[in-house]
Amino acid sequence: MLPFPLKLQPGDPIYLQIVQAVKSAVATGLMGPGDRFPAVRTIAQELGVNPNTVQKAVTELTALGLIEVHPGQGCYVAVRVPVRREAKAAAVRPLVRRLLIESRNQGMAHEDLLDLLQREHTKLDEPRH
Amino acid sequence: MLPFPLKLQPGDPIYLQIVQAVKSAVATGLMGPGDRFPAVRTIAQELGVNPNTVQKAVTELTALGLIEVHPGQGCYVAVRVPVRREAKAAAVRPLVRRLLIESRNQGMAHEDLLDLLQREHTKLDEPRH
DNA sequence: TCTCGTGTATTAGCACACATAAGACACGCA
DNA sequence: TGCGTGTCTTATGTGTGCTAATACACGAGA
Secondary structure: OOOOOOOOOOOHHHHHHHHHHHHHHHHHOOOOOOOEEEEOOOHHHHHHOOOOHHHHHHHHHHHHHHEEEEEEEEEOOOOOOOOOOOOOHHHHHHHHHHHHHHHOOOOOOHHHHHHHHHHHHHHHOOOOO | OOOOOOOOOOOOOOHHHHHHHHHHHOOOOOOOOOOOOOOOOHHHHHHHHHHHHHHHHHHHHHHEEEEEEEOOEEEEEEOOOOOHHHHHHHHHHHHHHHHHHHHHHHOOOOOHHHHHHHHHHHHHHOOOO
């Protein structure tokens, strides 16, 4: 069984769906630093997908610093190194802007957006339904 | 001159960049309901792009309800009809989730995220640099 | 009515991304 | 040595994005 939940859906590229699933699993604490990351061929078989497609996701995740490769051994969830406050903001800012534009175009009040953000934030910590 | 600022960049599809630019312009009040929307061929020439590509953006924007087509006459920025509170939330929720996951993976404190959101929110109303 | 400027649809061709397939290599470990 | 890793290579098929060149239907105005 894969340590990150993922139901493949048409529309988005498969390798990006894998990346997003891992991101989500790490963010929710479902996977922690040092955890073993499944083998490329294992994930491929589990998802019924070509190993090359999974490999692309692994390359992406490595570039993002989310997982580390131990040559000849395997992959592990990376230990996050602390970065400058400004660097974090720069990475997140585009998403913030898109969110604000979208919510405003939906005619959503700013307070309602803050409420929604708060609800989803708490929901992220206890998704054990 | 186009009523929405846009510098084409490689990476994202052109037609999506147009859609995003219009979304942004509407959200910031740069374009308002009832405003004339430039002709397909005009935008195409202004951006140095094929009319068919712009047409694709127009189709998208029409489907999103952001602009209205008056046959044989032209396009206009649509008047937003009020929708249910829950519908708005449903439209924005995926973006909220992605933002939360991303900020957490960046090791960003929740308070810092709220601060960033607030800053970008006010900045959205006075972008007249 | 005729002309012009709209949006829209069609067909074709090219480039690129995505995904698959099958095979090969270098590495670390038992 | 053998096995399980990640990684690279080549090839093929499919779909999307973009361009190109037309053509059509519609409404407004001369």
